[in-house]
Amino acid sequence: MSEKFDAIVVGAGPAGTSAAYVMAKAGLNVLLIERGEYPGSKNVMGGVLYSHQMREIIPEFYKEAPLERPIVEQRMWALSEKSVVSGGYKGLEWAEEPYNNFTVLRAKFDQWYANKAVEQGALLINETVVTECIVENGKVVGVRTDRPDGDIYADVVVLADGVNSLLAKSLGFHKELQSNQVALAVMEVINLPAEKIEDRFNLEPNQGATIEIFGDSTKGILGTGFIYTNKDSINIGVGTLLSGMIKNKLRPYDLLDYLKNHPMVRPLIKGGEPAEYAAHLIPEGGYHAMPKLVGNGVVVCGDAGQMVNGINREGSNMAMTSGKIAAETIILAKQANDFSENMLDTYRSRLMESFVGKDLKKYKDATHTIDKYPVYLNEYIPAVNKAANEYFTVDGVSKAEKQKKIMKSFTEGKGMLGAIQDIYRVWKVMK
Amino acid sequence: MHILVCIKQVPDTKIIKIDPKTNTLDRRGVPAILNPYDTHAVEEAVRLRKRYGGKVSVISMGPPQAVAAIKKCVEIGADAGYLITDRAFAGADTLATSYALSKGIERIQKEEPIDLVICGKMAIDGDTGQVGPGIARRLGVPPLTNVKKVEEIDLKMNKIKVHRKLEDGYEVLQSSIPCLLTVEKDINEVPYSPLPNMIRAARFQPQVWTVNDLENVNREQLGLKGSPTVVGKMFSPPKPEGGKRIEGTPDQQVKQLVEVLFQEKRELFVKGGA
Ligand SMILES: Cc1cc2nc3c(=O)[nH]c(=O)nc-3n(C[C@@H](O)[C@H](O)[C@H](O)COP(=O)(O)OP(=O)(O)OC[C@H]3O[C@@H](n4cnc5c(N)ncnc54)[C@H](O)[C@@H]3O)c2cc1C
Numbered sequence: 001m002s003e004k005f006d007a008i009v010v011g012a013g014p015a016g017t018s019a020a021y022v023m024a025k026a027g028l029n030v031l032l033i034e035r036g037e038y039p040g041s042k043n044v045m046g047g048v049l050y051s052h053q054m055r056e057i058i059p060e061f062y063k064e065a066p067l068e069r070p071i072v073e074q075r076m077w078a079l080s081e082k083s084v085v086s087g088g089y090k091g092l093e094w095a096e097e098p099y100n101n102f103t104v105l106r107a108k109f110d111q112w113y114a115n116k117a118v119e120q121g122a123l124l125i126n127e128t129v130v131t132e133c134i135v136e137n138g139k140v141v142g143v144r145t146d147r148p149d150g151d152i153y154a155d156v157v158v159l160a161d162g163v164n165s166l167l168a169k170s171l172g173f174h175k176e177l178q179s180n181q182v183a184l185a186v187m188e189v190i191n192l193p194a195e196k197i198e199d200r201f202n203l204e205p206n207q208g209a210t211i212e213i214f215g216d217s218t219k220g221i222l223g224t225g226f227i228y229t230n231k232d233s234i235n236i237g238v239g240t241l242l243s244g245m246i247k248n249k250l251r252p253y254d255l256l257d258y259l260k261n262h263p264m265v266r267p268l269i270k271g272g273e274p275a276e277y278a279a280h281l282i283p284e285g286g287y288h289a290m291p292k293l294v295g296n297g298v299v300v301c302g303d304a305g306q307m308v309n310g311i312n313r314e315g316s317n318m319a320m321t322s323g324k325i326a327a328e329t330i331i332l333a334k335q336a337n338d339f340s341e342n343m344l345d346t347y348r349s350r351l352m353e354s355f356v357g358k359d360l361k362k363y364k365d366a367t368h369t370i371d372k373y374p375v376y377l378n379e380y381i382p383a384v385n386k387a388a389n390e391y392f393t394v395d396g397v398s399k400a401e402k403q404k405k406i407m408k409s410f411t412e413g414k415g416m417l418g419a420i421q422d423i424y425r426v427w428k429v430m431k
Numbered sequence: 432m433h434i435l436v437c438i439k440q441v442p443d444t445k446i447i448k449i450d451p452k453t454n455t456l457d458r459r460g461v462p463a464i465l466n467p468y469d470t471h472a473v474e475e476a477v478r479l480r481k482r483y484g485g486k487v488s489v490i491s492m493g494p495p496q497a498v499a500a501i502k503k504c505v506e507i508g509a510d511a512g513y514l515i516t517d518r519a520f521a522g523a524d525t526l527a528t529s530y531a532l533s534k535g536i537e538r539i540q541k542e543e544p545i546d547l548v549i550c551g552k553m554a555i556d557g558d559t560g561q562v563g564p565g566i567a568r569r570l571g572v573p574p575l576t577n578v579k580k581v582e583e584i585d586l587k588m589n590k591i592k593v594h595r596k597l598e599d600g601y602e603v604l605q606s607s608i609p610c611l612l613t614v615e616k617d618i619n620e621v622p623y624s625p626l627p628n629m630i631r632a633a634r635f636q637p638q639v640w641t642v643n644d645l646e647n648v649n650r651e652q653l654g655l656k657g658s659p660t661v662v663g664k665m666f667s668p669p670k671p672e673g674g675k676r677i678e679g680t681p682d683q684q685v686k687q688l689v690e691v692l693f694q695e696k697r698e699l700f701v702k703g704g705a
């Protein structure tokens with residue numbers, strides 16, 4: 001039989017690398033297996049990396065990690081066909097240590113991060129696909145890879161293989177994902193000189209901005225668009241529930257094209273040179289769709305466990321925290337020499353007590369409520385735009401009268417009660 | 432049999448561009464890979480080890496990052512690896528490169544005699560194909576270039592028989608060993624490496640030598656100082672202009688093309704150009 005490791009981690013994304021880093025640092029013998037040419041080579045993300053969870057693993061990561069820009073401004077857009085209502089926050093304290101969050105390009109970031117795990121003593125193997133878990137006597141004892149002599153054994157296997165984890169599925173931890181449990185996101189990296197980005201987004205060098213877009217970015221299907229600034233490029237993308245895309249017979253690229261050509265967006269990216277195009281799934285099923293996370297000799301982390309907060313576009317941070325807690329649990333399991341489901345369940349319970357579990361629970365019905373009631377996208381966002389237009393247009397009508405008119409426009413066709421019900425429904429799932 | 436393979440880490444020239452303003456290579460963000468010809472050189476060494484027993488070592492001259500290329504060779508199946516790296520080697524042309532490599536090889540020889548040196552036919556960045564023969568000359572062994580097949584090695588008689596690729600066929604050649612081969616890509620296919628090799632490579636650290644670890648080195652022959660080559664000019668060949676674009680479905684295109692060929696370029700088909 002071939003060599004045995006303390007732990008095998010499948011997937012060198014934020015979840016897997018965090019797990020490998022923490023375990024290797026504690027002296028465990030860790031094998032990290034990645035199917036890409038190098039970590040991050042195929043990974044896709046809008047690009048916001050949260051400083052807090054990263055600092056919990058590498059406190060001064062921002063001194064050496066390949067980061068694009070610290071984000072000092074986060075904008076929200078309620079976009080209509082020819083107008084936008086915009087809100088947000090800009091804070092220069094975010095331009096200083098310890099920072100709030102950063103834009104990153106995953107191809108660079110994941111590679112750097114995985115190398116940090118290697119520095120701690122983890123062994124990283126690229127270009128290798130794990131095809132299944134090896135199960136003996138009801139316990140996961142290793143993994144099978146697509147390479148010759150490809151079986152390899154460990155006390156624990158960490159499945160961090162991303163959304164639609166085929167490995168967790170083959171263990172029976174979850175069923176085939178439903179099309180209303182995943183969003184399909186498409187994005188493009190558009191090269192643009194730094195000065196242009198700074199001019200257009202009102203930034204100093206080494207400051208970044210994000211724009212989250214609701215409404216007309218997704219043609220009325222539940223989803224959001226985003227525009228993030230890198231050093232000398234812009235990430236722009238849209239994500240919508242797969243079910244909506246299928247129902248409306250849309251192709252992913254159509255939506256992105258639509259957003260890129262929207263009159264509010266076009267000036268921001270004008271003259272840019274498209275550099276990369278990618279499409280990727282995002283788990284949106286949330287709390288209700290979470291699979292079984294723990295078995296004998298195996299734990300599931302990150303996107304593989306549906307840990308994404310779709311409302312706040314947080315995923316990488318949940319992935320990191322879940323990887324870290326899994327690693328800490330495995331370190332204890334190693335000391336006790338007990339890798340049973342019972343022992344490893346500490347991971348699940350600690351995870352559910354952390355912000356990951358709490359936020360997933362908090363927003364457990366949000367996606368579905370908004371998906372089921374298209375009024376939010378199709379009526380309220382245009383209505384808000386109309387209201388703003390009404391309010392700000394100077395045309396001799398008194399402000400009091402304007403407000404009355406605006407209120408009326410919201411309740412039109414459904415009465416006050418209908419509107420209140422709509423508001424209550426959202427308040428209930430977001431509170 | 433001890434086989435030594437010379438390997439070079441190169442920028443992936445599929446991606447590299449020449450900056451039209453400065454006429455220099457734009458290496459930004461271009462991944463470094465093992466020179467593709469050298470993957471076949473290492474694979475051939477591993478195959479010969481399977482046939483005749485022995486050991487495969489690899490050597491590279493390059494910056495510290497070239498360790499990644501040496502690890503790749505371990506994935507293919509190499510047993511030992513040496514990196515010679517020093518500021519003194521910087522800016523080497525083919526003359527200085529083959530000099531430095533021959534000094535590294537002499538050092539390895541002292542510990543473990545070498546029966547066969549294998550190089551790639553050429554490096555995809557420099558493209559000269561001169562380093563292999565340059566090493567052979569300095570080691571005083573016969574160079575067999577453009578090898579596409581090793582037919583036989585007779586270790587008792589110290590003989591090797593190879594096929595050399597020519598423009599219009601191939602040549603079967605016998606030589607004494609030790610000798611040096613430079614190999615073509617079609618000499619073999621490099622298979623998907625087995626998992627145990629991958630794990631060994633992930634752990635592997637090559638022996639790293641600086642100039643001071645090499646013996647009898649004339650520093651005047653190293654690096655920029657030892658490099659008479661001057662790159663006069665570098666440019667992207669101009670894109671072909673003019674011509675005719677044929678459009679439509681594949682069927683329409685073929686039809687149009689045939690028409691063009693027979694009507695406008697009749698001379699191609701009619702003897703005597705009538
Ligand atoms: C456009 C261009 C610009 C250049 N610029 C400079 C310059 O500014 N200054 C300068 O001094 N030189 C320069 N050079 C030459 C120099 O960098 C050569 O590329 C280098 O010495 C190796 O030659 P090669 O790449 O042609 O290798 P080849 O002779 O084509 O390589 C054949 C085989 O030799 C072996 N080999 C080659 N290099 C190594 C190595 N380093 N370690 C181990 N094995 C090796 C490999 O087996 C390889 O397959 C330039 C060359 C070109 C074409």
Ligand SMILES: Cc1cc2nc3c(=O)[nH]c(=O)nc-3n(C[C@H](O)[C@H](O)[C@H](O)COP(=O)(O)OP(=O)(O)OC[C@H]3O[C@@H](n4cnc5c(N)ncnc54)[C@H](O)[C@@H]3O)c2cc1C
Nearest residue numbers: 011013014015035046047048130161162185302303315316
């Ligand atoms: C367009 C888009 C925008 C996003 N924007 C943000 C954002 O701004 N901020 C944020 O925090 N999150 C964002 N997310 C979510 C975030 O990308 C994910 O939540 C996060 O990447 C999850 O990390 P992970 O390690 O669980 O999975 P992944 O990052 O998907 O990593 C899984 C890894 O496993 C490897 N792998 C898979 N299967 C195998 C196998 N069988 N064998 C070997 N290796 C395998 C993959 O190659 C990959 O490297 C976004 C997602 C998308 C698609």
